[in-house]
Amino acid sequence: MHTSTLLPEEKKRNSVSAVGCHRGSKVCTETSNISTLRTNVMTPKCCVDNLSTLMVEAAAFFHKHELHCWLDWGSLLGVVREGKLLAWDRDVDFGFHAHAENAILEAFANDGRPHRANNGDIGFVLETGLFYVPNWGEDYAGNRASIPRIYFSETNRLYADMYPYYRTEKGFGMGRIGPSTYDIEGKHILSLRVVNWKGHVIYVPSEPEEYLAKRYGEDWMVPDPDFYQKYPPGSAELMGKINQL
Numbered sequence: 188m189h190t191s192t193l194l195p196e197e198k199k200r201n202s203v204s205a206v207g208c209h210r211g212s213k214v215c216t217e218t219s220n221i222s223t224l225r226t227n228v229m230t231p232k233c234c235v236d237n238l239s240t241l242m243v244e245a246a247a248f249f250h251k252h253e254l255h256c257w258l259d260w261g262s263l264l265g266v267v268r269e270g271k272l273l274a275w276d277r278d279v280d281f282g283f284h285a286h287a288e289n290a291i292l293e294a295f296a297n298d299g300r301p302h303r304a305n306n307g308d309i310g311f312v313l314e315t316g317l318f319y320v321p322n323w324g325e326d327y328a329g330n331r332a333s334i335p336r337i338y339f340s341e342t343n344r345l346y347a348d349m350y351p352y353y354r355t356e357k358g359f360g361m362g363r364i365g366p367s368t369y370d371i372e373g374k375h376i377l378s379l380r381v382v383n384w385k386g387h388v389i390y391v392p393s394e395p396e397e398y399l400a401k402r403y404g405e406d407w408m409v410p411d412p413d414f415y416q417k418y419p420p421g422s423a424e425l426m427g428k429i430n431q432l
């Protein structure tokens with residue numbers, strides 16, 4: 188009959204993302220497809236919802252243990268500007284002071300059960316299912332990170348990157364991730380602000396609007412899914428756009 192002329196809604200129902208990924212499944216293939224990373228391709232709703240759950244569960248854990256990990260980068264941009272994670276984002280970002288790294292590990296070791304995943308990742312699993320891997324954890328695309336990560340679960344490798352900040356000559360910089368980053372002033376992260384997001388306590392930089400203007404440029408309030416197409420990480424275009432120290 189007319190099987191080749193499905194309405195958009197019907198096509199959506201037939202796709203994997205309409206079924207949706209969950210804690211016990213792998214991440215949707217649309218999300219793990221790195222060829223569309225940092226493009227204007229929207230992330231399946233299930234993945235964004237799961238990232239939001241991951242964000243609040245991690246924030247609750249930080250709050251419980253008085254770990255001052257702050258929301259950073261695209262997650263901060265989404266929550267401050269739109270009251271939710273960006274529809275095209277594929278991870279969550281937190282920052283922390285590098286000297287707190289052992290306290291973070293100890294907190295997960297205290298609350299979680301030790302776990303070794305089939306791919307060799309070793310860490311701790313909380314009752315929620317969150318899986319903390321202190322180093323070299325593998326993401327849904329098979330890439331390993333030189334920083335700590337919190338995964339949605341051992342199976343569903345949606346993740347929150349945990350960026351360690353170190354003192355530099357100018358202020359603070361994110362270590363262990365190579366040259367494609369730039370320093371910020373200490374005032375943004377030496378004291379933090381608490382925001383209440385849908386009933387959850389989340390730490391953010393002390394002046395989030397000013398901070399976001401430094402990270403993304405003065406027009407950070409204008410949504411732009413093509414941002415990293417126009418301003419690739421580490422590029423001269425990006426360095427010209429932002430107010431680097």
Ligand SMILES: [Zn+2]
Pocket residue numbers: 204207208209214215218231232233234235
């Ligand atoms: Zn999904």
